[in-house]
Amino acid sequence: MTVIAVFNQKGGVGKTTVTANLAAALAQNGHHPFVIDLDPQAHLSHYWGLDRPGKPRHSVHEFFRGLVPLSDLAIPLDNGIHFVPSHLELSKVDAQITRHRDHIWRLKLGLTAEMLADSTPTLIDCGPMLGVLSFAALLAADLILVPVAPETLALNGAAMTERTLLGLEKLDTRKPRRYLLNRHTPGSVSSEAVLKQMQRHFYNEVLKTRIRASESFEAAVIGQSNVFDIEPNGSAAQDFGFLLDELVENELVTL
Ligand SMILES: Nc1ncnc2c1ncn2[C@@H]1O[C@H](COP(=O)(O)OP(=O)(O)O)[C@@H](O)[C@H]1O
Ligand SMILES: [Mg+2]
Numbered sequence: 001m002t003v004i005a006v007f008n009q010k011g012g013v014g015k016t017t018v019t020a021n022l023a024a025a026l027a028q029n030g031h032h033p034f035v036i037d038l039d040p041q042a043h044l045s046h047y048w049g050l051d052r053p054g055k056p057r058h059s060v061h062e063f064f065r066g067l068v069p070l071s072d073l074a075i076p077l078d079n080g081i082h083f084v085p086s087h088l089e090l091s092k093v094d095a096q097i098t099r100h101r102d103h104i105w106r107l108k109l110g111l112t113a114e115m116l117a118d119s120t121p122t123l124i125d126c127g128p129m130l131g132v133l134s135f136a137a138l139l140a141a142d143l144i145l146v147p148v149a150p151e152t153l154a155l156n157g158a159a160m161t162e163r164t165l166l167g168l169e170k171l172d173t174r175k176p177r178r179y180l181l182n183r184h185t186p187g188s189v190s191s192e193a194v195l196k197q198m199q200r201h202f203y204n205e206v207l208k209t210r211i212r213a214s215e216s217f218e219a220a221v222i223g224q225s226n227v228f229d230i231e232p233n234g235s236a237a238q239d240f241g242f243l244l245d246e247l248v249e250n251e252l253v254t255l
Helices: 015-028 043-047 060-064 088-095 101-113 132-140 154-168 189-205 216-222 235-249
Strands: 003-006 034-038 082-084 122-126 143-148 177-181
Touching: 003 015, 003 132, 015 034, 015 043, 015 122, 015 143, 015 216, 015 235, 034 043, 034 060, 034 132, 060 088, 060 101, 088 132, 101 132, 122 132, 132 154, 143 154, 154 189, 177 189, 216 235
Parallel strands: 003 122, 003 143, 034 082, 034 122, 143 177
Antiparallel strands: none
16 A cells, blocks of 8 residues: 655645545545645645634644544545545644654654555645645655646746655655646647656656646536546546556556
8 A cells, every 4th residue: 555645845736636536536446545635725625625614623733733543533535535634723733843843754653553554545635835744744655746737837846846855865765756747738838848848857757647637627626526526538537547557557556
């Protein structure tokens, strides 16, 4: 089983979209992925209708406070996903870096102690801030998945992310990481240019799968759903099927 951190220091590149729909792809295939929203802005929790502004007690913040195990915080969703929501309170963990220095290992320890990492694929949706929370996700991960959007400055975000990952190697062994072009429009100048730059910088760490731009992603957010329910035969569902296949075939994800 594999812990996947979906990470990029740039916002709006598709981290939450990739987490939500890769989890849905796993669920489609009969798995019961464990999904953690580690962004204090709680976009994924909002997306799945599970943000509870007044209730920090039911969020991953309680785990970081050392009060509740992750498995007790997980909410079972209809499609078999187990989801640990986030809460704005979680930003306190990032804000008080010195006080919470030991928190960077907490997620790895928790996933191991609760034997979650052994029993079920786990996905972590990271926020764009580089603080305790992102480090905790990266240290807990077996695979780091970096979505990249086809924009002029996209490579800046990816290069910044690469530097962060290099820094991480002082604390832990080098983790496999894969860069995923998202919001791809085949043949468009920006998509093809960014893809070329990605391949030049990251070589075989660029996934062959590309997630094409599709309205289904927005429709899925509006419907608190996923692209497999919205349009099972559409390009978005197809691309997430390809993504899961590529990760499994290359033994980046074991099921
Ligand atoms: N492949 C795609 N095609 C169309 N829209 C997309 C695609 N991927 C993401 N989006 C949209 O882009 C916006 C930002 O994506 P999001 O996953 O929230 O990024 P992040 O988590 O990195 O901030 C969302 O409105 C999402 O629906
Ligand atoms: Mg997000």
